[in-house]
Amino acid sequence: MKHYTSIHDIDDINSWIADAKALKQAPLQDVTLGKDKTIGLLFFNSSLRTRLSTQKAALNLGMNPIVMNVSGDAWGIEFGDGTVMDGNTAEHIKEAAAVVSQYCDIIAVRAFPTLTDKTKDESEQVLKSFVTYASVPIVNMESATGHPLQGLTDALTISEHAKVAKPKVVLSWAPHVKTLPHAVANSFVQAMQKMDVEFVITHPEGYDLNPEITGNTPIIYNQEEAFANADFVYTKNWCSYSDYGKILSEDPNWMITKEKLGDAKFMHCLPVRRNVVVEDAVLDSDSSLVIQQANNRTYAAQLVLKKLLENL
Amino acid sequence: MKHYTSIHDIDDINSWIADAKALKQAPLQDVTLGKDKTIGLLFFNSSLRTRLSTQKAALNLGMNPIVMNVSGDAWGIEFGDGTVMDGNTAEHIKEAAAVVSQYCDIIAVRAFPTLTDKTKDESEQVLKSFVTYASVPIVNMESATGHPLQGLTDALTISEHAKVAKPKVVLSWAPHVKTLPHAVANSFVQAMQKMDVEFVITHPEGYDLNPEITGNTPIIYNQEEAFANADFVYTKNWCSYSDYGKILSEDPNWMITKEKLGDAKFMHCLPVRRNVVVEDAVLDSDSSLVIQQANNRTYAAQLVLKKLLENL
Amino acid sequence: MKHYTSIHDIDDINSWIADAKALKQAPLQDVTLGKDKTIGLLFFNSSLRTRLSTQKAALNLGMNPIVMNVSGDAWGIEFGDGTVMDGNTAEHIKEAAAVVSQYCDIIAVRAFPTLTDKTKDESEQVLKSFVTYASVPIVNMESATGHPLQGLTDALTISEHAKVAKPKVVLSWAPHVKTLPHAVANSFVQAMQKMDVEFVITHPEGYDLNPEITGNTPIIYNQEEAFANADFVYTKNWCSYSDYGKILSEDPNWMITKEKLGDAKFMHCLPVRRNVVVEDAVLDSDSSLVIQQANNRTYAAQLVLKKLLENL
Known part of the structure; x- marks a missing residue:
């Protein structure tokens, strides 16, 4: 290298x-x-x-x-x-x-x-x-x-916390007030594609990442459906890729809540906006791995x- | 700790x-x-x-x-x-x-x-x-x-330069053009209260520090009276505590001069505004301990x- | 020292x-x-x-x-x-x-x-x-x-790259869009005056450096003439010294080109504005010593x- x-x-x-x-x-x-x-x-x-x-x-x-x-x-x-x-x-x-x-x-x-x-x-x-x-x-x-240092970090964190041989990992878009890059999501997708995990992406329509990166990874536009039986929910906001740089939705229904998360672990690269991207109840619980990720x-x-x- | x-x-x-x-x-x-x-x-x-x-x-x-x-x-x-x-x-x-x-x-x-x-x-x-x-x-x-690192520094400096067993230490307010915090003054008061010194505070009326901090320490509104027989004059500006954040006085008569100081040592946490807080003649003389404090x-x-x- | x-x-x-x-x-x-x-x-x-x-x-x-x-x-x-x-x-x-x-x-x-x-x-x-x-x-x-750290650097670089016992070194002014200091030029002049080199300065009229610094060093207002048989061309913009701080010329004819340079080595302290001070063809060639200077x-x-x- x-x-x-x-x-x-x-x-x-x-x-x-x-x-x-x-x-x-x-x-x-x-x-x-x-x-x-x-x-x-x-x-x-x-x-x-x-x-x-x-x-x-x-x-x-x-x-x-x-x-x-x-x-x-x-x-x-x-x-x-x-x-x-x-x-x-x-x-x-x-x-x-x-x-x-x-x-x-x-x-x-x-x-x-x-x-x-x-x-x-x-x-x-x-x-x-x-x-x-x-x-x-x-x-x-x-x-x-x-953001490949983050992607490697995330792969390590999932490996450390996985309780089954092939965990289900979901990358979920979440709302935000600012126009944010695709870098973290892209590297996470690429890292998951190299690991032995069941990996799906969920986001509102219009928020598809670069198809050359997502490749064959399943994309589900219904967050609840995507979260079913998830072991890890990795959350990140990004702006539209097709309508480049635009914010198409700030729909608060896509915010991550304790109820939606169920037994899954919550991951985020940080910084994260509380009660916009994810509610306090998630970050303040043992379901959150964000500090372990940072470590x-x-x-x-x-x-x-x-x-x-x-x-x- | x-x-x-x-x-x-x-x-x-x-x-x-x-x-x-x-x-x-x-x-x-x-x-x-x-x-x-x-x-x-x-x-x-x-x-x-x-x-x-x-x-x-x-x-x-x-x-x-x-x-x-x-x-x-x-x-x-x-x-x-x-x-x-x-x-x-x-x-x-x-x-x-x-x-x-x-x-x-x-x-x-x-x-x-x-x-x-x-x-x-x-x-x-x-x-x-x-x-x-x-x-x-x-x-x-x-x-x-x-500002407890400063307070500890000041206690050390006074201990090093004291020529009598129980020196007289005066904390004096001085004028300034900006609204300044109480942090340095507070920590100095708390440090002096723990030391074996004769400690008094002097400032114009309306500039009393938080009474929970000053406690039983004598407060004298007449600077000349306060300075009598002082071994150390610690100078600092702060804004009003009771009329919070206000500048009630910029009275140049409170500036520290060589004449007022007499045989006392001059102390200040720095940065200090020359000829506003204290005159050049003090800082440029052996009466000043400000560089030793910084050390x-x-x-x-x-x-x-x-x-x-x-x-x- | x-x-x-x-x-x-x-x-x-x-x-x-x-x-x-x-x-x-x-x-x-x-x-x-x-x-x-x-x-x-x-x-x-x-x-x-x-x-x-x-x-x-x-x-x-x-x-x-x-x-x-x-x-x-x-x-x-x-x-x-x-x-x-x-x-x-x-x-x-x-x-x-x-x-x-x-x-x-x-x-x-x-x-x-x-x-x-x-x-x-x-x-x-x-x-x-x-x-x-x-x-x-x-x-x-x-x-x-x-800028005496730069001047010492430049003397070292010339010593390393000289192919004759007494190389010809030219300091040439070049155009720039901003008002720049004389510091680098001054220290270069002083360094060259201490070395065993044939040293001349060239710049448009009105751009003479402080005469107390240039002393007996020849000044030639014709760049082409100055460059004849040069081994090193050290380039730098500076503002007028006599009409202090003014930009008297942005004449692009003073920009350094490959053609003008001939077999001489190009030197500059950096940062350099490409195609204003010197053309790409110089910096991208083996004639340029700027990276070796930086080292x-x-x-x-x-x-x-x-x-x-x-x-x-």
Whole structure:
């Protein structure tokens, strides 16, 4: 593995899950592996879990994390090819990525989509530019269309909490007041497709994810029907993909409640808006796995960094 | 001690002062105590001394500091119970505090008061929410009503510079152009009440601090009278407590001058506005202890972190 | 050397270049020198290379870097002497510098010029205030009139890539859309004046740098003439010095092209605006040394920090 940009970079999800569990048992087992190595965490967007858990993962490997809010700490980066840079951007990604590669052994990047320009978002311009122009491994800390550190975390969490050999996992859309990306949902879908689970997706009509990602995964437009006998309900809002970037529904009937959930475990990548996406009664109960998920972010990131370090 | 949120968490101030002095003599004596441990410094507000000295203290103990400006680096946090989060806040403190506890062995928090909503400020909503929902020790890096790292620092500084067994210490209000919190004054009052000093407070009428905090401490509305035979003059502006958040006076006659100070030592938590709160002639003289105080911030923080680490 | 504020702090540039090359060969040779030592990086302005390379340099020496965006993380600093601080600044540099000296063994500062007040800029108020009021060594991470870490980097890069004993080096102005400082150009001029090179400066009339800095260095107003037989073309935009802060020309004929460059190597401190300052064809070719320059920032900074640490 040269980079970790998508769930497709995982060759064997079951062995990765086993490795992550082993790291979680003894997080400091590789504390000399990253000695005198530096990871640059570049944020084009806000972050809490990713910012902290990736730093923690790096520290567990003995690495030195250097964190930078690109726009706030530096200046606007240009991604266009051949641009006459007489506008608001002060440095081209060709230089920026190559330069940061001089100081960091690994570069991790967070860059959200525009949600207005589908073609641009699907081109993954920022992430792919780093892959192209950097000379060190790139880690995706959530890009326009994927959040593979979260997807790996979620696979690990489901594996830890499954009580049957082949659990039923439901990805459910839920309402939200803001236009949100598809990245977390996409990576979750891709992770579940690699696992031995019964996996279905449920959302209102008009909210179908990219069909190239969902593939053969069953889509059920009736949430109650989808939830029948579920072991895990993974919840996330996203905006319309076909009517790109639009909010087509804020229907509160899609909010997750304790009653709907039944015996299933509740999962969410966080941050979550209480009583909009899910009611308090779910999050405040033992049915919720959201804090365990957040904890697993450390070990997913640590496994990815470990594999990249071993390959340097 | 499970948390350090107030001066009341100090069981025996004289033994703490002795311990802090010992740390100051040999700051690296416990450099392995915090090995592979992480402290998260969460700032809801600006900071210079606290930001740097708490990092320095953590480094002296071998800890890894992770610093985060909550609003700038992440997003708005919701503290209300049962809120339908369809507004500007994106994550509830219940999740945020529990999540950060997954990555940090100690969490330190700075969150200033509104100075418009007395009930809310006195409830210490932010600090207490972290205590309630985090699963690790919480350190108060200045909250709505207290700044106990500063209070401990001040007690240490007075102990170091006292030339008599029971020095006279005066807390004096001074003018300022902005509405400032009571936190520093409150913690200083509480620290002095635990020490063997002759302690009086002086301020214009209408500026009485919370009477539950000042208790039996004498309050003198005449600054000159209060300063008579003082060994230490601790100066701080605060807004009115009774007429909450209001500036009732900017009377320059309350500014501290070399003449007023006499042989007393001048103390201030900093930042201080020169020639508004205190004249240059004081700060630029040997009567000023403000830099020594700032230095002691490291050892006060280090002692608190050491005690918390020993108790993990 | 007590501080590193200007190229004039370099006693013997050839021996410094040799030392920097040795560090580059074995960057971790002094990894215990900075153990338990802290460097504070204080940014009054944006930074990418300087921010990352100085941290990397400190880490290579085993130091703990603490980074702070002064305005964003703290508040406005007052530099005026005797000011009645009833305005927007909350802390005086006298306190700020002395206080930061309590927590950091070395302080590095970036503070750009106003480009509107020549007298103030030339007084180097911010940098000199730190030198005056701090009690630890100060490193200039780009001040109003100089960028000596860059100048040392550039000298090192030229030394590495020179193919003749006394190469011809041209400093060329190039167009830009914004008003830019003279700092990089000044330090480059001062560095070249110390080296055994044939050095000329070229720019449109009206763009003469401070004559006290350029001294006897030949100035040629015809770019083509200046470039004849050049080995290195160092490019940089700056605003007018005589008509202080003004943009007198955006003439695209001064942009650097592959054709103009010929066999010379292209150098720039970055960030660079593509197709405004220099065309893509130059930056995307082997003639460009900009990434190698960026890499050398680490070793220039590391040499400076090493010398300061050895002198503590």
